[in-house]
Amino acid sequence: MTDLYQSQRAMRSMRSQAMQRGVIAVMDIGTHKVACLILKFGVSDGPREGSGVGAMAGQAAFRVIGAGTTCSRGVRFGEIAAMRETERAVRTALQNAQKMAQTRVDHAILTFSGGDLRSYGLEGLVELESERVSENDIAQVLDSCLVPDLGSGREVLHAQPVNFMLDHRSGLADPRGQAGRQLGCDMHLLSVDTDVVQNLVHCLKRCDVEVAGLAAASYVAGRSSLVEDEQELGAAAIDMGGGTTSLSIFIKGHMVFSDAVRLGGDHITGDIAKGLQIPYSTAERIKTFYGGLHATGQDDRQRIEIGGDSGDWDKDRRTVTRSELIGIMRPRMAEILEEVRARLDIAGFDHLPSQQIVLTGGGSQVPGLDGMASRILGPQVRLGRPIRVPGLPQAATGPEYAAIVGLCQFAAHPQDEWWDFDIPAQRFAARPLKRAMKWFRDNW
Amino acid sequence: MSTVIRDARGERVDATPRRADTSQREWPDRHEMMPPPVAAGRVLRAAKPMPAQWPDEMPEYSWPPLPDAERHARAPRRAELPANDPVAPPVTGRGPVRPAPGPARRVQPESDLLEPDHRAEAPTIASLEWTIPDAAEPRGPVNDPSPSRLSYRLNRLWLTPMVRHFVRIGLPVMLIAAFAGGWFSQEENRTALVTWVEGVKTTIQNQPMFEVSSMDVQARSPEVAEGVAQMLGVSFPVSSWDLDLGALRARAEELDAVERAWLQVRTGGVLEVRVTERVPAMVWRNAGGLDLVDATGHRVARLATRAARADLPLIAGDGAPEAIAEARALLASAAPILPRIRGLVRVGNRRWDVVLDRNQRIQLPATGAVPALELVVAMTEGAQQLLSRDVTVVDMRNPDRPTLRLTEDAMAELTRNRTLARGAPTR
Numbered sequence: 001m002t003d004l005y006q007s008q009r010a011m012r013s014m015r016s017q018a019m020q021r022g023v024i025a026v027m028d029i030g031t032h033k034v035a036c037l038i039l040k041f042g043v044s045d046g047p048r049e050g051s052g053v054g055a056m057a058g059q060a061a062f063r064v065i066g067a068g069t070t071c072s073r074g075v076r077f078g079e080i081a082a083m084r085e086t087e088r089a090v091r092t093a094l095q096n097a098q099k100m101a102q103t104r105v106d107h108a109i110l111t112f113s114g115g116d117l118r119s120y121g122l123e124g125l126v127e128l129e130s131e132r133v134s135e136n137d138i139a140q141v142l143d144s145c146l147v148p149d150l151g152s153g154r155e156v157l158h159a160q161p162v163n164f165m166l167d168h169r170s171g172l173a174d175p176r177g178q179a180g181r182q183l184g185c186d187m188h189l190l191s192v193d194t195d196v197v198q199n200l201v202h203c204l205k206r207c208d209v210e211v212a213g214l215a216a217a218s219y220v221a222g223r224s225s226l227v228e229d230e231q232e233l234g235a236a237a238i239d240m241g242g243g244t245t246s247l248s249i250f251i252k253g254h255m256v257f258s259d260a261v262r263l264g265g266d267h268i269t270g271d272i273a274k275g276l277q278i279p280y281s282t283a284e285r286i287k288t289f290y291g292g293l294h295a296t297g298q299d300d301r302q303r304i305e306i307g308g309d310s311g312d313w314d315k316d317r318r319t320v321t322r323s324e325l326i327g328i329m330r331p332r333m334a335e336i337l338e339e340v341r342a343r344l345d346i347a348g349f350d351h352l353p354s355q356q357i358v359l360t361g362g363g364s365q366v367p368g369l370d371g372m373a374s375r376i377l378g379p380q381v382r383l384g385r386p387i388r389v390p391g392l393p394q395a396a397t398g399p400e401y402a403a404i405v406g407l408c409q410f411a412a413h414p415q416d417e418w419w420d421f422d423i424p425a426q427r428f429a430a431r432p433l434k435r436a437m438k439w440f441r442d443n444w
Numbered sequence: 445m446s447t448v449i450r451d452a453r454g455e456r457v458d459a460t461p462r463r464a465d466t467s468q469r470e471w472p473d474r475h476e477m478m479p480p481p482v483a484a485g486r487v488l489r490a491a492k493p494m495p496a497q498w499p500d501e502m503p504e505y506s507w508p509p510l511p512d513a514e515r516h517a518r519a520p521r522r523a524e525l526p527a528n529d530p531v532a533p534p535v536t537g538r539g540p541v542r543p544a545p546g547p548a549r550r551v552q553p554e555s556d557l558l559e560p561d562h563r564a565e566a567p568t569i570a571s572l573e574w575t576i577p578d579a580a581e582p583r584g585p586v587n588d589p590s591p592s593r594l595s596y597r598l599n600r601l602w603l604t605p606m607v608r609h610f611v612r613i614g615l616p617v618m619l620i621a622a623f624a625g626g627w628f629s630q631e632e633n634r635t636a637l638v639t640w641v642e643g644v645k646t647t648i649q650n651q652p653m654f655e656v657s658s659m660d661v662q663a664r665s666p667e668v669a670e671g672v673a674q675m676l677g678v679s680f681p682v683s684s685w686d687l688d689l690g691a692l693r694a695r696a697e698e699l700d701a702v703e704r705a706w707l708q709v710r711t712g713g714v715l716e717v718r719v720t721e722r723v724p725a726m727v728w729r730n731a732g733g734l735d736l737v738d739a740t741g742h743r744v745a746r747l748a749t750r751a752a753r754a755d756l757p758l759i760a761g762d763g764a765p766e767a768i769a770e771a772r773a774l775l776a777s778a779a780p781i782l783p784r785i786r787g788l789v790r791v792g793n794r795r796w797d798v799v800l801d802r803n804q805r806i807q808l809p810a811t812g813a814v815p816a817l818e819l820v821v822a823m824t825e826g827a828q829q830l831l832s833r834d835v836t837v838v839d840m841r842n843p844d845r846p847t848l849r850l851t852e853d854a855m856a857e858l859t860r861n862r863t864l865a866r867g868a869p870t871r
Contacts, residue, residue: 070589070590088588088590089590091590091591091593091596092589092590092591094596095591095596095599098599098600098603099599099603102603103603103605104600104603104604207596208597208600
């Protein structure tokens with residue numbers, strides 16, 4: 001746990017260093033695409049006072065100066081399956097973004113959706129030493145949270161204090177300076193497979209880029225596609241990616257649950273390819289152009305030339321109706337949504353006051369998805385697109401870029417995590433020598 | 445897969461059936477919103493293919509008949525076939541050639557109706573060559589868009605600001621500096637450069653527009669003008685680049701008679717010199733003779749005789765020109781006795797004596813000379829008639845105690861008078 005604490009702190013300091021130098025890359029290594037944005041910090045001081053524009057969650061602090069997207073290779077279910085191939089894809093995306101930005105980047109913040117995310121809710125409770133809550137008390141209460149057994153080979157990806165309780169009062173966002181006797185906290189902990197993360201870090205290291213932060217795709221996609229009141233009142237963001245469909249539940253501005261279904265748009269494409277006996281790329285193309293989930297009479301008449309490269313005249317001139325295509329896509333999409341429904345039920349989404357569901361990610365662009373999702377998931381469904389950030393190319397404003405746009409926000413305006421607080425003082429007291437060393441390091 | 449149809453001479457025949465090009469249709473359609481048809485997944489609007497356009501429908505004979513050249517081109521002779529061209533079995537008979545499958549089935553039919561005899565000697569031969577270009581092309585690895593590790597690293601290196609600036613600015617500057625330094629380190633190169641520069645300079649300076657050929661000195665008196673011209677000593681013609689007007693002016697002003705000189709190279713190659721002469725204000729008698737001095741005490745010229753400038757007052761003594769301002773003030777205040785004044789003498793470079801005719805002399809103090817002289821003038825002008833009397837020297841050196849020196853006769857007379865007045869016996 002302390003190793004993780006140290007490594008996360010190292011990443012955070014690296015991030016702040018990179019942001020002081022002004023340029024940092026954010027990367028989304030997905031199953032379908034690898035995207036990279038290069039952010040420049042310190043371009044403006046934000047909106048003028050009294051201009052009617054708010055702080056915009058720190059977005060005004062940066063500007064996107066480079067973007068590169070490439071077809072992902074060697075990634076399955078959001079995890080690296082072929083390191084060399086993934087490295088090539090990452091290199092392509094990075095180089096394109098660097099060319100556009102006309103600068104090199106040495107630090108990247110990474111998001112990914114694989115690694116078998118597991119979500120835990122932790123509780124901690126301490127008696128206050130003084131009559132008011134201090135920073136040290138916060139650190140202590142975070143430290144007092146009982147961490148469950150994560151399992152072997154698993155690590156903490158996010159550990160965010162969600163709620164603070166002071167005596168009988170709950171729902172405090174910032175208890176510092178308040179009077180009380182007992183301080184409690186709820187913490188949301190997201191664990192991830194260590195090897196998956198190690199592979200990603202190694203892959204970026206092979207591209208001469210240091211990883212300056214990690215974030216789960218479900219979390220950052222939720223941050224970018226849920227509007228502020230949805231994050232406050234409670235909502236679920238469903239990021240329908242290529243290999244995984246990840247979901248995150250937000251309430252009171254914090255993520256309280258996250259999970260991922262290992263099914264995605266690539267499976268739909270695979271179904272089409274198998275069902276129509278066509279190459280994968282053609283299936284992707286047909287899905288993108290003519291896909292749908294709700295067949296109408298018009299679709300029976302509309303024929304799609306599916307082609308082929310066999311040399312057989314008859315095979316190369318096959319056509320299907322759009323209804324057939326929809327007939328292939330629909331059950332798979334229903335399966336994905338039902339899996340998501342099951343995960344939401346496990347999380348107890350039904351008990352939240354607001355049950356807004358936001359579909360985002362590349363898979364959410366299938367026409368008719370909102371109708372189908374409202375039947376399976378619940379009535380309050382909308383399709384979400386990421387918020388606008390300055391300098392983002394028009395091509396990167398679609399829902400498939402929800403995760404990476406959220407990652408920009410994550411870089412510019414991170415929420416508190418457990419490792420942002422110092423280790424409580426009494427832990428140091430046990431190691432006076434180390435403490436003395438720290439004093440020397442800090443002061444010399 | 446595509447089909448290449450060649451005619452008997454091995455030239456390609458455009459065999460693609462022409463259809464209405466559905467990919468170019470205007471979109472959005474008026475009737476329904478459809479994405480534009482694309483090559484891979486093209487939408488067909490009708491179940492049966494579009495009716496072929498005129499190439500398929502064209503009759504085997506054409507009307508009006510084809511021109512001869514065209515006809516021969518379409519019906520080549522067997523003799524012209526290349527030897528090694530793979531030839532399909534000759535297709536003879538009426539009607540268009542119909543290759544079994546595939547879209548390319550158009551072969552120019554022979555027209556036996558129009559040219560029966562011609563057909564007999566040169567039957568149309570269509571060679572059908574079925575190639576599969578995709579299979580024929582080497583199936584290498586798919587074009588990889590990703591940069592190689594080396595190119596990626598080089599790209600990153602190039603995007604490093606310091607490297608970039610070094611290559612774009614530092615390196616060219618260093619190269620140029622190195623080449624220039626190497627060239628200049630050779631002695632003969634340096635001398636050659638200097639020689640060349642001097643040559644160019646001389647050539648430019650010797651252009652006719654810079655030539656100065658005469659001098660025009662404008663002075664009040666011709667003597668001064670001639671003196672200035674001699675003093676400048678410029679030998680014409682000369683380039684205006686070689687004329688140092690400042691030095692020339694200083695040289696012209698070295699002449700005592702010249703107060704100020706003003707030089708200009710005028711158009712037409714004339715060096716114009718305008719001279720302001722000094723105006724003589726007094727005559728100074730010194731050990732060397734008589735000199736004219738101007739109002740500031742500067743020497744103007746030598747004077748042969750005092751009579752030549754009898755109109756000017758005379759001063760004498762060492763350091764007299766330096767105190768000429770005081771001398772002028774004294775002369776101004778001595779206006780009533782001016783006709784009697786012979787001149788002013790500077791004594792000991794300290795004070796003035798006013799010398800009058802009848803060997804009279806007024807000795808003035810070093811400071812406050814003008815009031816002292818005014819006092820004497822007042823005593824002269826008043827009832828006392830001081831200077832009309834038998835006085836040799838009026839000594840005002842101590843203004844509080846003016847002293848008179850009388851002539852001997854006057855002294856004797858004074859003594860006699862006093863004795864008489866006292867009643868004492870005269871000796």
